[in-house]
Amino acid sequence: MSAPKEVVIKNRRATFDYEILETWVAGIVLVGTEIKALRLGKASIVDCYCYFSEGELWVRGVNIAEYAWGSYNNHQPKRDRKLLLNRKELDKLQRTLQDKGLTVVGLKLFVNQRGLAKMLIGLARGRKSYDKREYIQQKDARREMDRAMKR
Numbered sequence: 834m835s836a837p838k839e840v841v842i843k844n845r846r847a848t849f850d851y852e853i854l855e856t857w858v859a860g861i862v863l864v865g866t867e868i869k870a871l872r873l874g875k876a877s878i879v880d881c882y883c884y885f886s887e888g889e890l891w892v893r894g895v896n897i898a899e900y901a902w903g904s905y906n907n908h909q910p911k912r913d914r915k916l917l918l919n920r921k922e923l924d925k926l927q928r929t930l931q932d933k934g935l936t937v938v939g940l941k942l943f944v945n946q947r948g949l950a951k952m953l954i955g956l957a958r959g960r961k962s963y964d965k966r967e968y969i970q971q972k973d974a975r976r977e978m979d980r981a982m983k984r
Contacts, residue, residue, distance in 0.1 A: 840871065842942040844878045849965065851938060851957035857926070860917035861892070861942070861952045865908045866900035871950055875900075876942055883916065883937035883954055885927055890916040892939055892952065916952060926956070934958055 847853070863871070870876065881894035891913045899907045918926070929935060941953040960968065 840874055840944045842871075842874065842876045842878055844881065844938065844940050846879060847938045847940055847955070847957065849968070850960060851936075851955070852960055852964070853940070853955040853957050854935075855956045856940065857918060857922060857954050859890070859952050859954055861895075861950045862915040862917065863897075863950055865906060866903040867897050867908045868944075868950060869903070870897050870900040870908075871942070872944060873900075878939045878942050878952075881939040883939065885930070888923070888927075890918060890923060890926070890937075892916055892954075895939065895942070916954065929956060 875898035877896045878894070881892055883890055883892050885891075892915075893913050894911075895914060896911050897908070898910055926937065930937065936957055936959070937954050938957050939952055940955045943951055943953070945951050
């Protein structure tokens, strides 16, 4: 039997728009055919963010496309999904979110070695447009130095 294909869906825009302060790996509650569609790589987390509701962490904006071979009991592609973290982590995250200008965004959605769906979430602070320009300049400078080192 062949090894399972690595499934990693990234939110590349998040590292550009936000400064990531801290990260956590959270389980994600999926129903029905969502895990099958996820294993096929049919998901997008471009505009996702997390919020607290009644002490639980939920993610909004994750789009897991409908499973092609799912019948009448296929899942809804854009629904809010619950994230699973320890109570200590949830409490710390909720206290930290009280600060102005902080949010929690989804960075990566993946399936681990045991076949469980996980999401890498990050505590983020929004970047201003001048911060983005500075970030691009630093990235270009790093790339140029790497090229010079290889020569």
